[in-house]
Amino acid sequence: MTPTTRPPVRQGQAHKRAAILAAARDLFVRTGVERTSMDAVAGAAGVSKRTVYDYYGDKHGLLLGVVEAAGEGALATLRDLADRHLGAADAAADADALDRAFAGFAAELGSALLLSSDYLAAVRLIRENEPLLPELDDHPLDEAHAQVLAARIAGIARTGLLEVDDPLLAAAHFQALTTLRVLNEPAARRAQAEHVRGIMTDGARVFLRAYAPRPGGRG
Structure with missing residues (x-):
């Protein structure tokens, strides 16, 4: 069917x-x-x-339900962590405060999502069954995830602590430097909390350096 x-x-x-x-x-x-x-x-x-x-x-609907439920749970987690860590960073006084906010956000995101058996199971099912899930192409949940982080990045950029032309692109760069790097690690390495934390916090700091205001720029 x-x-x-x-x-x-x-x-x-x-x-x-x-x-x-x-x-x-x-x-x-x-x-x-x-x-x-x-x-x-x-x-x-x-x-x-x-x-x-x-x-x-049918079974297709059941597989899609499993994946979407994991995505909805991940979205709720992302919103909560972004509010708690990056909401305060919107009014951060300096780059050091911003660094702490992003490092804390990344570390907790790694623990909450990338060490979650439910989330990792969904990632595995998507990889193994991608041809069966055409609905995941341009899925609204993907856009929702991107918008959560993009909105926080845009707010921080308005303080002058980041120089960002395209918040959605910046959010994609953050994901590439953090969560996607962890997901590309071997399963045994993904299960090591300290290893995940290191990748996530290092990626967050690389992101901040890449988007730091340039001398003479808008920041």
């Missing part, structure tokens, strides 16, 4: 949805999407197979 012909699904109860997604995520990672049956998901979730179909339509 193709994504365009999937049957409508119902909203259902939140606790059942959570149980189904958790069961599907674990089984998809352990045995692969193709080898995971809807019966197995239903059994692991403690619901009927009919309930799984009612909530997610």
Whole structure:
């Protein structure tokens, strides 16, 4: 069944949805999407197979649900950390305060997301099943993630502590220097908290040096 012909699904109860997604995520990672049956998901979730179909339509819808749930959780985490660390940095008095704010943000982001088994499972499922997930191309969640960080970067740039022409591009550069670097590490290295912290904080500081105001510039 193709994504365009999937049957409508119902909203259902939140606790059942959570149980189904958790069961599907674990089984998809352990045995692969193709080898995971809807019966197995239903059994692991403690619901009927009919309930799984009612909530997610088919296996494709279930896989997409697993990935989107992880993305929504990551977005909530990103918003919280950006508010707590970079919100205060908007009015930072100097570059040292900005450095502390970005380093703290990056370190906590690394711990919250990149050491999260749920988040890493979703990343793995996307990599292994990309052809099955055309909906992820230009997904609204990607734009939402970028906008959260871009908004904070733009606010800091208005203080003169950063020189930024394109906040969305700057947000992409921050991600490339931090989270994407960690995700490209071998799994064993990604599991080492101090290693992840080092990559994240180093990347944040490289980002700040790249976007520091230039002499004679706008800053």
